[in-house]
Amino acid sequence: MELIQENPDLSAYLAADEAIDHDHPRVRETAARLAASATDSYDYARMAFEFVRDTIPHSQDVGDLRVTWRASDVLEQGTGICYAKAHALAALLRAEDIPTALCYQRFDVVHGLVAVRFNGAWHRQDPRGNKPGVDAQFSLGAERLAFTADPKFNELDYPVLYAVPHPLVLEALKAAPDRPYLWQHLPTAL
Numbered sequence: 456m457e458l459i460q461e462n463p464d465l466s467a468y469l470a471a472d473e474a475i476d477h478d479h480p481r482v483r484e485t486a487a488r489l490a491a492s493a494t495d496s497y498d499y500a501r502m503a504f505e506f507v508r509d510t511i512p513h514s515q516d517v518g519d520l521r522v523t524w525r526a527s528d529v530l531e532q533g534t535g536i537c538y539a540k541a542h543a544l545a546a547l548l549r550a551e552d553i554p555t556a557l558c559y560q561r562f563d564v565v566h567g568l569v570a571v572r573f574n575g576a577w578h579r580q581d582p583r584g585n586k587p588g589v590d591a592q593f594s595l596g597a598e599r600l601a602f603t604a605d606p607k608f609n610e611l612d613y614p615v616l617y618a619v620p621h622p623l624v625l626e627a628l629k630a631a632p633d634r635p636y637l638w639q640h641l642p643t644a645l
Contacts, residue, residue, distance in 0.1 A: 458570060458577045459614050460556070467618035468554040468572065474620045477546040479527035486550035496553055497595070500571055503547040504593040507540050507582040514539075514634050516586055522637050524620075524628035536637070537583045538567035538624050544582045545569050556616035559624075560604050564641040567624060568600065570616050577616060613645055621645055 462468070471478045477486070489506060493499035511533055514521065519534045526546030529535040535543065541557055548555040554572040558579060559565050570577040573595055581591040581600040592599035604610035623642040631637035 456612055456614055458556075458558070458579070458616050460577075460616050462618045465554055465572070468556050468616075469549050469552060470618065471546075471549070472619050474525055474542045474625060475546045475549060476525055476527050477550040479546075481527045481530050482543075482546045482550055485530055486547050489547065490551055496551065497573065499551055500548055500553055500573070501593045503544060503551075504580055504582055507544040507547065508584055508591060511535060511540055511543060511584070513537065513584040513586075515638075516584060520633045520635065522628060522631040522634055524625065536567075536634070537581075538620065538628060540582045540584070541567040541569045542620065544580070556618065557620055558616050559613045559621065559645055560600075560602065561609075561611050561613065561644055562602065562604070564643055565621075565624065565645060566602060 489502050490499050493502055514534050514536050521534055523529045523532050523535045523539045526543045529539045529543040545555040556570040558568055558570050568579055568581040570579045578595045579598055580593055583601045589601045591601040604612045627640050627642055
């Protein structure tokens, strides 16, 4: 699949916004801590991915009713669904000048992930969090995502790479007082 930048300006994929707030002290502190033990930008990207995937549980997997959407809040509260975890990973990567996009898949509902740019190409990564039946890994080669879209079930990979969260995703997160409410209002398509 050919990934398509929504914005042709690569600097848009390094910018901070209200959800990917990599200028926040909590994000900067976490990024600095991870960067201190990284050998290069690839190693840092892998470490940031594993940090978000492994230390911030997916809210549904652990029964957490809180809804987070801003990267700094995800890091502070230590919880989030796929979209929120993607925002946190994007913020950590952008904090270290690694271009990062938000991208999506459609299953019964829209699923969020990120794409990182290395060696002149975009590579999708899924920090959702592993569990039985899910084994997402950081990879610049063959994708190792949490889920594979199957067109025969009307599932798909959206090819567009967004510099900011898709408005439908952000609206759903911001409007939700808790995860059960959010589950009833997740976008089913973009």
